[in-house]
Amino acid sequence: xxxxVLTRLGQALxxxxxxxxxxxxxxxxxxGGAARAILGKEATLQQIAAxxxxxxxDRPLWxxxxxxxRRLVTxxxxxxxxxxxxxxxxxxxxxxxxxxxxxxxxxxxxxxAVPLGVVQAVRRNRWPDYTINGLSLLAYATPIFFMGLMxxxxxxxxxxxxxxxxxxxxxxxxxxxxxxxxxLPTLTLTILxxxxxxxxxxxxxxxxxxxxxxxxxxxxxxxEGRVIVGHTLRNGLFPVITLLGMYLxxxxxxxxxxxxxxxxxxxxxxxxxxxxKRDYPILLGVTLLISVATVLGALVAxxxxxxxxxxxxxxxxxx
Amino acid sequence: xxAPIKQPLLRLRDLSTDIALRRGTVHALDQVNLEVNQGETxxxxxxxxxxxxxxxxxxxxxxxxxGSVVGGEILFDGRDLRGMAAPELRRVRGxxxxxxxxxxxxxxxxxxxxxxxxxxxxxxxQGVSKAEARERAVEILRRVGMPRPxxxxxxxxxxxxxxxxxxxxxxxxxxxxxxxxxxxEPTTALDVxxxxxxxxxxxxxxxxxxxxxxxxxxxxGVIAGRADRVAxxxxxxxVETATTAELFRAPRHxxxxxxxxxxxxxxxxxxxxxxxxxxxxxxxxxxxxxxRFAPRCRFATDECRTTDVALTGDGHAFAxxxxxxxxxxxxxxxxxxxxxxxxxxxxxxVRDLVKEYDAGGAGLRRSAGRxxxxxxxxxxxxxGETxxxxxxxxCGKSTVGRxxxxxxxxxxxxxxxxxTDIAGLDRRARHxxxxxxxxxxxxSYAAMNPRMRIDSILTEPLEIQQVGDxxxxxxxxxxxxxxxxxxxxxxERYPHEFSGGQLQRIGLARSLALRxxxxxxxxxxxxxxxxxxxxxxxxMRDLQGExxxxxxxxxxxxxxxDYMADRIGVMYLGKMxxxxxxxxxxxxxxxxxxxxxxxxxxxxxxxxxxxxxxxxQGELPSALNPPTGCRFRTRCPLAQDVCATEPPLSxxxxxxxxxxxxxxxxGAAATA
Numbered sequence: 001x002x003x004x005v006l007t008r009l010g011q012a013l014x015x016x017x018x019x020x021x022x023x024x025x026x027x028x029x030x031x032g033g034a035a036r037a038i039l040g041k042e043a044t045l046q047q048i049a050a051x052x053x054x055x056x057x058d059r060p061l062w063x064x065x066x067x068x069x070r071r072l073v074t075x076x077x078x079x080x081x082x083x084x085x086x087x088x089x090x091x092x093x094x095x096x097x098x099x100x101x102x103x104x105x106x107x108x109x110x111x112x113a114v115p116l117g118v119v120q121a122v123r124r125n126r127w128p129d130y131t132i133n134g135l136s137l138l139a140y141a142t143p144i145f146f147m148g149l150m151x152x153x154x155x156x157x158x159x160x161x162x163x164x165x166x167x168x169x170x171x172x173x174x175x176x177x178x179x180x181x182x183x184l185p186t187l188t189l190t191i192l193x194x195x196x197x198x199x200x201x202x203x204x205x206x207x208x209x210x211x212x213x214x215x216x217x218x219x220x221x222x223x224e225g226r227v228i229v230g231h232t233l234r235n236g237l238f239p240v241i242t243l244l245g246m247y248l249x250x251x252x253x254x255x256x257x258x259x260x261x262x263x264x265x266x267x268x269x270x271x272x273x274x275x276x277k278r279d280y281p282i283l284l285g286v287t288l289l290i291s292v293a294t295v296l297g298a299l300v301a302x303x304x305x306x307x308x309x310x311x312x313x314x315x316x317x318x319x
Numbered sequence: 320x321x322a323p324i325k326q327p328l329l330r331l332r333d334l335s336t337d338i339a340l341r342r343g344t345v346h347a348l349d350q351v352n353l354e355v356n357q358g359e360t361x362x363x364x365x366x367x368x369x370x371x372x373x374x375x376x377x378x379x380x381x382x383x384x385x386g387s388v389v390g391g392e393i394l395f396d397g398r399d400l401r402g403m404a405a406p407e408l409r410r411v412r413g414x415x416x417x418x419x420x421x422x423x424x425x426x427x428x429x430x431x432x433x434x435x436x437x438x439x440x441x442x443x444x445q446g447v448s449k450a451e452a453r454e455r456a457v458e459i460l461r462r463v464g465m466p467r468p469x470x471x472x473x474x475x476x477x478x479x480x481x482x483x484x485x486x487x488x489x490x491x492x493x494x495x496x497x498x499x500x501x502x503x504e505p506t507t508a509l510d511v512x513x514x515x516x517x518x519x520x521x522x523x524x525x526x527x528x529x530x531x532x533x534x535x536x537x538x539x540g541v542i543a544g545r546a547d548r549v550a551x552x553x554x555x556x557x558v559e560t561a562t563t564a565e566l567f568r569a570p571r572h573x574x575x576x577x578x579x580x581x582x583x584x585x586x587x588x589x590x591x592x593x594x595x596x597x598x599x600x601x602x603x604x605x606x607x608x609x610x611r612f613a614p615r616c617r618f619a620t621d622e623c624r625t626t627d628v629a630l631t632g633d634g635h636a637f638a639x640x641x642x643x644x645x646x647x648x649x650x651x652x653x654x655x656x657x658x659x660x661x662x663x664x665x666x667x668x669v670r671d672l673v674k675e676y677d678a679g680g681a682g683l684r685r686s687a688g689r690x691x692x693x694x695x696x697x698x699x700x701x702x703g704e705t706x707x708x709x710x711x712x713x714c715g716k717s718t719v720g721r722x723x724x725x726x727x728x729x730x731x732x733x734x735x736x737x738x739t740d741i742a743g744l745d746r747r748a749r750h751x752x753x754x755x756x757x758x759x760x761x762x763s764y765a766a767m768n769p770r771m772r773i774d775s776i777l778t779e780p781l782e783i784q785q786v787g788d789x790x791x792x793x794x795x796x797x798x799x800x801x802x803x804x805x806x807x808x809x810x811e812r813y814p815h816e817f818s819g820g821q822l823q824r825i826g827l828a829r830s831l832a833l834r835x836x837x838x839x840x841x842x843x844x845x846x847x848x849x850x851x852x853x854x855x856x857x858x859m860r861d862l863q864g865e866x867x868x869x870x871x872x873x874x875x876x877x878x879x880x881d882y883m884a885d886r887i888g889v890m891y892l893g894k895m896x897x898x899x900x901x902x903x904x905x906x907x908x909x910x911x912x913x914x915x916x917x918x919x920x921x922x923x924x925x926x927x928x929x930x931x932x933x934x935x936q937g938e939l940p941s942a943l944n945p946p947t948g949c950r951f952r953t954r955c956p957l958a959q960d961v962c963a964t965e966p967p968l969s970x971x972x973x974x975x976x977x978x979x980x981x982x983x984x985x986g987a988a989a990t991a
Contacts, residue, residue, distance in 0.1 A: 212420060213429070216491070219412070219413075219417075221410060221413015221414065222413070231431070235429065308430070310477070
């Protein structure tokens with residue numbers, strides 16, 4: 001098990017290094033280079049040359065990459081001249097809020113999607129399956145900004161029970177102080193996630209219910225509930241674990257739209273604003289962070305998978 | 320054999336089962352009547368689709384989606400299961416009945432510990448505590464012959480071999496001390512030596528627990544050795560029931576007779592062809608009148624086709640208007656010595672062939688060891704000859720096949736096809752080599768692209784090898800279909816539209832497309848029913864005569880290999896332990912492993928009892944660290960110290976690799 005985790009960690013590290021290499025290359029492919037991006041269109045050639053020299057951009061590429069890596073290791077993601085703030089600081093301010101949104105909506109989605117998927121699998125090709133399937137397809141096909149708009153119209157205009165704007169504030173505590181404002185953004189993200197997850201749970205449960213071991217379990221005279229909860233559910237949830245890890249980027253892109261829509265001061269909004277203002281240090285910093293988070297997400301999913309599925313452990317033990 | 324018992328433990332009275340499918344309702348069972356007494360083994364035999372599995376699934380309430388019992392009674396101990404409330408029914412099925420399934424590899428929950436799975440019925444139905452359940456699980460695992468049961472209760476299924484997993488399934492069925500044990504093809508997925516262990520275990524346990532056993536199988540040999548009474552099923556009906564001895568001595572129904580004649584064991588002399596039943600079983604979703612076997616029966620009259628024939632007779636009952644009167648014999652096939660031109664140069668010569676694989680190899684750390692799949696195998700095949708290779712799973716026979724067909728490259732050794740060593744060929748020469756050697760697969764359906772029509776499947780090899788123009792290819796494909804006996808219109812259809820036997824014909828046609836001189840057939844008939852198997856084997860032999868083909872015929876089934884092959888090689892754990900003329904290897908084996916393998920094959924002759932002293936014990940050792948010297952010595956009853964040194968394959972025509980061969984080579988004095 002330990003060796004398995006170490007192997008996967010090693011692989012993750014290689015991928016992260018590749019990611020830094022790619023962001024580094026993107027930094028150098030920027031039109032006019034980083035200097036033009038930071039100093040603006042009006043900068044003179046002398047200003048650019050001075051900037052490049054100051055930042056070390058006139059040195060050989062490998063040296064620059066080494067410096068870039070060194071800065072990354074020390075947590076220096078660059079400096080946003082537009083926010084007049086280091087990138088790391090800007091992210092640190094907003095990351096906890098986005099995590100709150102993501103974690104809450106994902107947890108809620110899993111809690112709702114698993115029973116839905118199980119019901120669908122057990123009542124396959126009958127009305128509960130068709131109904132849930134139709135609804136989840138509808139949710140899946142609805143653009144997330146439209147879904148958010150509908151939520152706002154329904155719950156703060158037609159039936160005004162919830163505020164249309166997310167809580168504002170610098171710290172997590174300030175955000176948490178206004179829980180009512182969190183409901184609509186969280187729900188919007190949840191609905192989309194439920195649609196994805198319930199379909200996975202359904203197909204995985206359908207596959208498992210057709211397995212021979214389920215017939216064996218039934219031959220022991222177990223009740224249907226025991227067969228499903230005691231035997232099938234655990235095996236049916238394995239794909240969801242993988243999905244949890246892989247769904248991270250999709251979740252962030254969802255957060256991007258939702259945060260913009262509800263004006264929620266998280267990473268998504270930060271990225272949105274940076275994109276509008278061509279704040280490249282922020283964009284690259286966030287991209288790097290999301291990439292690393294994706295790699296870590298996959299890693300955590302794999303390790304979790306190994307922890308619950310004995311078959312994975314054996315393969316690792318032999319390697 | 321038992322003192323008279325007032326009523327049978329289980330009685331099926333006019334049991335009918337339907338399965339609702341989208342395209343209509345399949346009447347899987349039609350008025351099935353059966354009885355099983357306590358302490359008795361009832362064998363149910365029939366081909367796929369005959370309803371034998373549906374019968375036991377109806378009893379256990381495990382019918383697939385859409386399936387339901389629509390008529391009749393299932394009387395267990397005098398009570399009709401159909402009238403029982405669900406919880407009571409679950410208790411009866413969970414406690415008083417136990418079931419063993421066909422595929423032990425998939426019938427256990429992969430993520431539940433063995434102990435928990437075995438003891439689950441106790442926990443659920445009797446509310447036994449966790450600690451006690453574990454103790455009982457260890458106890459029952461010990462009883463079914465599990466080594467180290469106290470360790471194994473905490474293992475997961477994937478850590479055990481197929482035979483061991485089947486023991487776990489049996490233990491799971493027995494822990495409830497059932498009065499009825501249902502075994503549905505319990506050994507079909509297992510090797511013969513393991514099969515023998517499992518069947519013997521079920522026999523012992525039946526006596527010990529005084530259970531009734533229903534043994535469902537397609538294998539007449541298994542039935543002959545183990546059942547007290549037999550029911551033969553065809554197209555959803557029981558067509559004949561009798562005591563085992565009576566049925567095999569004098570079968571009355573024409574279907575039973577045809578089944579027995581189709582066995583490779585009963586190949587009659589002369590042309591050596593097998594009797595094959597023409598046509599296919601009827602479509603059970605249509606209304607049927609008359610005897611269901613009539614369309615395929617040589618003796619059918621108009622009366623057979625119009626009147627419903629009922630099962631009549633006490634003891635030996637059968638539903639046939641023109642029953643067999645002449646005796647049927649499953650003659651031990653006389654050695655069929657076909658004239659093989661011995662002088663010709665071998666088409667294939669294999670010398671000291673070695674294939675090793677890296678073990679594991681996941682992640683950054685590679686190769687904790689090497690798996691020795693094939694370890695120094697040598698043989699040759701002459702033109703027009705069939706070499707059979709037999710052995711149990713993991714012996715390396717399929718690897719040899721893939722190496723010869725050029726699908727894998729050997730680690731060491733030479734493979735000479737028609738004078739050229741294919742191991743040293745470059746890519747283009749290797750490409751051309753495929754014209755000489757072709758492969759025929761076990762599962763032709765899986766081996767064909769489901770989205771390609773048959774004409775594309777058959778034309779593809781010609782296109783790849785750039786043989787002829789489009790017109791010539793079309794002509795060749797039509798010719799191929801004629802050769803394998805399929806109609807031309809098959810060309811426009813897709814693989815899923817064909818039956819297993821037809822697919823195997825297409826597979827054979829595909830491998831013949833390039834006019835190869837050698838075909839490597841890897842378990843070509845293992846997935847087929849006996850009657851269809853006979854058709855394919857006949858076809859393979861006909862084409863061999865017509866086209867002068869050579870076959871390397873790989874199979875685990877000794878009776879099929881015995882029927883097909885001129886010479887047989889026996890493999891064990893990557894080594895060729897014995898090779899020689901087919902009739903000598905089968906009738907006068909020289910290696911202890913060959914002898915054990917032959918003795919383990921269930922024979923369709925109830926009179927024959929296997930000698931208990933030749934049973935192989937234990938499990939196949941790992942090919943990761945194979946035993947030094949003779950690889951069979953860890954399980955061999957004759958093993959001595961000298962066996963730690965490797966015995967060479969020695970002898971003239973009939974060679975054996977053993978320090979203590981069972982007998983001298985037959986006719987050795989004559990050749991010496």
